[in-house]
Amino acid sequence: MSEKSEIIFDKLVYSCAFEKYRGDEEFIPEHFLGFQLSGETHAFSADGNSIVKENSIVFVRKNQLIRTIKYPSKSGKYQFVSITMDNEILRQYALENKIVLERNHQIKHKLFFEADDFLNAYFLSLSPYINKTKEATPKLANLKIREAIELLLQSNPDLRYILFDFSEPYKIDLEEFMNQNFMFNVSVEAFARLTGRSVSGFKRDFARTFNTTPKRWLKEKRLDEAMYRIKQKREKPADFYLDLGFENLSHFYASFKEKFGFTTSEI
The missing domain is CATH 1.10.10.60 (Homeodomain-like)
Incomplete structure (x- = not known):
């Protein structure tokens, strides 16, 4: 059986597979926050290889190329959920919270970071939408994305230099x-x-x-x-x-x- 990806609401995507599955080449146009519910994701990019292990959280920044191989857990199931933080919502958030970035501030972004209790609880709170026991209205979906932004900044305030960098990609070599x-x-x-x-x-x-x-x-x-x-x-x-x-x-x-x-x- 191939992978099944389902859009739960506009920016929330749930992926499930029951056998090893090689994902397509992916261009990541927007930042996203992901949680490995079960199994593992092996990710390959120009920066190197990474393994997203079960119960770990990953923040992937926009504008990069990634290839993935997805491995089910011993119980036979692969599950990954991701929530996208697009430019429109991030711009609104920055405006409302009067966020101004220092120029030329450099931040070394790690793909993974240790999840705290708040982030773990956040992904658990998405379970009713994934299991279809609750439907997310557009207003509620917007609030869940804003909650993800708040928790990311609480976990690492320096992530604001990535989340709220709206400059166009400069011409590189x-x-x-x-x-x-x-x-x-x-x-x-x-x-x-x-x-x-x-x-x-x-x-x-x-x-x-x-x-x-x-x-x-x-x-x-x-x-x-x-x-x-x-x-x-x-x-x-x-x-x-x-x-x-x-x-x-x-x-x-x-x-x-x-x-x-x-x-x-x-x-």
């Missing part, structure tokens, strides 16, 4: 970013946003930097990495083709032969 994130199978639009560019600006800067198109460069880069993994690390294509952004194994084999002129078994 394209070559460095693409070499760190080429394995993510996401749209050109996502890559453009993450590098602080419009789609047309991204394509223009990409051609200037790499002297080719994004699609062609990504394919070549992934195949070169595949060759390295097969030849130097002795890995099998079936074990890594998804990690390199290929959608299926037959597409990988055809692309590999087209580029190198021989099959992987002939190496």
Whole structure:
């Protein structure tokens, strides 16, 4: 059985699975707070790998790429609940509470932090909505999101420098970013946003930097990495083709032969 994701109310999503499940490549456009009810989530990003263990809370900041593998618990069930804090609600909250940030304040954000009694109780309070014993009105849903913001700030006041940073992503080094994130199978639009560019600006800067198109460069880069993994690390294509952004194994084999002129078994 594949994963089941259900939107309980506008910003609350409940995910459930009964077998190991590999999630899609995800572009995270908004901050979210998540709670691992059961099982584990193994998350992969350009910053490294992380494991979200059962009964742990995770705060994921916006504008990043993440790939996940979801493992059920010993009881056979994977459950994860997340609540999104979008720009509109955060802007309203900042205005109402007269929050002004110091300029150039840097904060090192850890993906995980120790949950206190208040945050644990908060996620328990969402159970009636997940179990469908209670329906959330738009007003109540808004209050639950604001409560999450309050509890996050209570847990770590410095998170305000992340939550209430409404500046547009600045234009970052394209070559460095693409070499760190080429394995993510996401749209050109996502890559453009993450590098602080419009789609047309991204394509223009990409051609200037790499002297080719994004699609062609990504394919070549992934195949070169595949060759390295097969030849130097002795890995099998079936074990890594998804990690390199290929959608299926037959597409990988055809692309590999087209580029190198021989099959992987002939190496």
